[in-house]
Amino acid sequence: MEGSNIFSPSLAFTLVFALALCAQLLLKFWLATRQMRHVAGHRAQVPPPFAGHIPLAAHQKAADYTLAKGRVGLLEIALGAAVVLGWTLLGGLDALNQALLALVDERGGGGLLQQLALLAAFALINGLIDLPLTLYQTFVIEQRFGFNRMTLRLWLADLLKSTLVGALFGLPLAAAVLWLMGAAGTLWWLWAWALWMGFNLLLMVLYPTVIAPLFNKFTPLADEALRQRITALLARCGFAAKGLFVMDGSRRSAHANAYFTGLGAAKRVVFFDTLLQRLTPDEIEAVLAHELGHFKHHHIGKRMAALFAMSLAGFVLLGWLATQPWFYTGLGVRPNFMLAPGSQVPNDALALLLFALVVPVFGYFFAPLWAGLSRRHEFEADAYAAAQASGAALASALLKLHEDNASTLTPDPLYVRFYYSHPPALERLARLPAPAANL
Ligand SMILES: [Zn+2]
Numbered sequence: 001m002e003g004s005n006i007f008s009p010s011l012a013f014t015l016v017f018a019l020a021l022c023a024q025l026l027l028k029f030w031l032a033t034r035q036m037r038h039v040a041g042h043r044a045q046v047p048p049p050f051a052g053h054i055p056l057a058a059h060q061k062a063a064d065y066t067l068a069k070g071r072v073g074l075l076e077i078a079l080g081a082a083v084v085l086g087w088t089l090l091g092g093l094d095a096l097n098q099a100l101l102a103l104v105d106e107r108g109g110g111g112l113l114q115q116l117a118l119l120a121a122f123a124l125i126n127g128l129i130d131l132p133l134t135l136y137q138t139f140v141i142e143q144r145f146g147f148n149r150m151t152l153r154l155w156l157a158d159l160l161k162s163t164l165v166g167a168l169f170g171l172p173l174a175a176a177v178l179w180l181m182g183a184a185g186t187l188w189w190l191w192a193w194a195l196w197m198g199f200n201l202l203l204m205v206l207y208p209t210v211i212a213p214l215f216n217k218f219t220p221l222a223d224e225a226l227r228q229r230i231t232a233l234l235a236r237c238g239f240a241a242k243g244l245f246v247m248d249g250s251r252r253s254a255h256a257n258a259y260f261t262g263l264g265a266a267k268r269v270v271f272f273d274t275l276l277q278r279l280t281p282d283e284i285e286a287v288l289a290h291e292l293g294h295f296k297h298h299h300i301g302k303r304m305a306a307l308f309a310m311s312l313a314g315f316v317l318l319g320w321l322a323t324q325p326w327f328y329t330g331l332g333v334r335p336n337f338m339l340a341p342g343s344q345v346p347n348d349a350l351a352l353l354l355f356a357l358v359v360p361v362f363g364y365f366f367a368p369l370w371a372g373l374s375r376r377h378e379f380e381a382d383a384y385a386a387a388q389a390s391g392a393a394l395a396s397a398l399l400k401l402h403e404d405n406a407s408t409l410t411p412d413p414l415y416v417r418f419y420y421s422h423p424p425a426l427e428r429l430a431r432l433p434a435p436a437a438n439l
Contacts, residue, residue, distance in 0.1 A: 244271070253274075
C-alpha cells in the first residue's frame with residue numbers, strides 16, 4: 001500500500017527510529033568508554049582529597065570493579081540495541097504475532113487469549129535473552145570482587161519466584177488493559193492510565209508486606225539502644241513509621257543499603273543487615289536522616305507526581321499511535337487491520353509492545369534531566385541529615401559505603417552528568433562538615 005512511496009509516513013518513521021537507535025547506541029558507547037578511560041587513568045593513585053581515608057588497595061579494587069562492570073556493560077549495550085532491532089525492523093515481533101495468530105486460528109477464537117499469549121511470549125523470550133548476562137554478572141563479576149553471596153540454587157529459586165509473582169500480577173493487569181483498549185471506546189487510554197496508577201499504588205502497599213517477604217526475612221530491629229535512637233530521630237523529624245526492620249540482605253550480596261517502603265502511615269524503615277554490621281550508630285542515624293530528608297523535602301511525592309504526569313502523557317501518545325498504520329509498518333510489523341481489513345482481531349498487544357520497545361530509545365536522551373533532578377535532591381537530603389543528625393557521621397558513612405561497594409571515586413564528569421542519580425562522593429563530602437573538612 002504505502003511502502004512504495006518514498007515520502008510515506010511509514011518509511012519516514014522507520015528512518016527516524018533507526019536514526020534514534022543509532023544515535024543512542026553511539027552515545028551509550030561513547031559515554032561508557034569515556035567512563036572506563038577516566039577510571040583507568042586515575043587508578044594508580046588515590047585522589048588527593050581522599051588520601052588517608054581510602055587505602056590504595058581499595059581504590060584500585062573500585063577501579064577494577066568499575067572496569068569489569070563497564071566491559072560487560074558494553075556487551076549489554078550492543079545486545080540491547082540488537083534485541084530492539086530484532087523485534088522491530090528485522091521482523092521478530094511480526095513473526096511471533098503471525099505464529100500465534102496461526103496457532104489461534106486453528107483452534108478458532110483468538111482475541112484476548114492470543115494477545116495475552118503474545119505479551120507473555122515476548123516477556124519470556126526477552127527474559128531468556130537477558131539470562132546469560134545476568135548470570136555472568138552475579139556469578140563471575142560479583143563473585144570475583146567478593147560481593148556475591150548467592151548460590152545457584154538460591155538464584156534459581158529467586159528466578160522462579162519472581163517469574164511467578166510477575167505472572168500473578170502482570171497477566172491480570174495486561175488482560176484488564178487489553179480489555180479496556182478494546183471495550184472502553186476512544187478514551188480507553190484514560191481508563192488504562194487510571195488502572196495503571198491504581199496498580200502502582202497497590203504495589204506500594206503490597207510490596208513491603210507481601211512481595212518482599214517472599215524473597216527476604218524481615219526481623220524487627222533488636223538492638224535496643226539503636227532502636228531508641230532511631231525512634232527519637234523519627235519523632236524529632238515528625239515522621240510516622242510502622243516499624244523498624246532488619247533485612248537479611250547478606251544472603252545475596254555484600255552491598256549495603258537502607259530504605260523506606262510503604263505508603264502513608266504504613267511506612268517501614270528497612271536496614272540491610274550488612275549496613276548495620278558495618279556502620280556505627282552515629283553513621284546509621286545520619287544515613288536514616290538523609291532518607292528522612294527525602295520525605296521532608298517531598299522528593300518522593302514530587303517524583304511520583306512526575307511519574308504520574310509522564311505516564312499520562314505516555315498513554316495519550318499510545319492512544320494516538322495505536323490508531324496509526326505507520327506506527328506498526330514503520331517498525332516492521334503488519335497490523336491485523338491491514339492484513340485482513342474488517343477483521344475483528346485487535347492490535348492492542350502489538351501496540352503495547354511496540355510502544356514499550358520504542359519509548360526507551362527516544363526517552364534515553366532525556367536521562368540527564370532526570371539524573372540532574374535526582375542529584376539535586378540528594379544534596380538537599382544530605383543538608384537535612386547534617387542538620388538533624390551529624391554531617392560528619394554522614395560523611396564517614398558515605399566513605400565507608402563507597403569503599404565497601406567499590407564505587408569509584410573518580411568517575412568521568414560527563415558520565416556523571418548523564419547517568420548518576422547520586423552526586424559523586426567528592427561533591428557530596430565537599431558540602432558536609434568533617435571529615436570532609438580536610439577534603
Ligand atoms: Zn538519597
